[in-house]
Amino acid sequence: MSKPLPEENLGLVHLCANRFRGRGIEYDDLFSAGCIGLLKAAEAFDTERGVKFSTYAVPVIFGEIKRLFRDGGAIKVSRSLKELSLKTLRAKEELSKKLGREPTLSELSEVLDVDEYAVAEALSVSQPPVSLTDNSEEGGGQIDVAMPSPEYEIGDTIALHQVMETMEDRDRQLIYLRYYKNMTQSAAAKILGMTQVQVSRREKKLLGFMREQLLM
Numbered sequence: 509m510s511k512p513l514p515e516e517n518l519g520l521v522h523l524c525a526n527r528f529r530g531r532g533i534e535y536d537d538l539f540s541a542g543c544i545g546l547l548k549a550a551e552a553f554d555t556e557r558g559v560k561f562s563t564y565a566v567p568v569i570f571g572e573i574k575r576l577f578r579d580g581g582a583i584k585v586s587r588s589l590k591e592l593s594l595k596t597l598r599a600k601e602e603l604s605k606k607l608g609r610e611p612t613l614s615e616l617s618e619v620l621d622v623d624e625y626a627v628a629e630a631l632s633v634s635q636p637p638v639s640l641t642d643n644s645e646e647g648g649g650q651i652d653v654a655m656p657s658p659e660y661e662i663g664d665t666i667a668l669h670q671v672m673e674t675m676e677d678r679d680r681q682l683i684y685l686r687y688y689k690n691m692t693q694s695a696a697a698k699i700l701g702m703t704q705v706q707v708s709r710r711e712k713k714l715l716g717f718m719r720e721q722l723l724m
Contacts, residue, residue: 514543514550514594520562521546524569531577538573543590545572551597559721563670589630595620596630671721679714686711 521542528538549565599619603611613624620627672680678700685696686707697707 514546514597517546517550517561517565518543520565521569524566524573527570528573528577533576537576540590541572541576542569545569547590547593547597548572559674560670563721592620592622592626592630596627600631668718671718674721675714675717679710682707682710683714683718 521539524545525535525538525542529535545568546565549561549568552568553561553564596616599616600611603615603619607615611619613627616627617624672683675683682696682700685691685699686693691699693707693711694704696702697704700707702710
């Protein structure tokens with residue numbers, strides 16, 4: 509499976525950026541920061557994880573937008589640099605497959621017909637993200653939104669559904685019955701042909717798995 513193309517997932521950036529409208533930073537700047545997150549997610553995404561790209565990308569995009577607020581809106585990425593970054597990522601992936609190794613700056617420069625400095629700058633935009641579980645950079649800088657945002661809820665829903673798609677049918681049905689149909693464990697157990705204790709134990713494991721995947 510090939511890595512996802514960032515330009516095919518720009519809708520995720522709009523989805524995330526809309527959450528922060530009216531918070532003191534222009535939408536274009538929010539979108540630019542989100543694009544950096546999208547590029548990072550595309551570069552670092554591991555297709556062997558068993559989850560879809562959107563599940564991984566949404567929290568990375570949110571992280572870059574929150575970083576923009578922490579830095580006082582200082583992140584500025586020109587449209588031309590964003591376009592070059594996308595081209596550079598594609599060229600890097602294609603050359604890696606062709607050569608069987610990471611291409612050099614000079615090789616990318618020749619393919620893209622730009623100087624090596626421009627290639628290096630474009631690659632720096634798409635460096636892999638730091639761990640999302642590392643609190644050293646958070647420093648109480650989380651942005652709290654006063655009113656619930658429909659776009660944010662959609663983002664959470666997308667991520668949740670992507671995680672559920674990786675689960676076995678019976679496990680997915682268990683979660684559906686418990687949290688979408690609001691059934692008791694006993695009622696769900698009768699439908700699934702399990703005991704209440706079995707449902708309780710399995711549910712606990714599934715919730716732990718889902719939490720781990722959503723925080724990746």
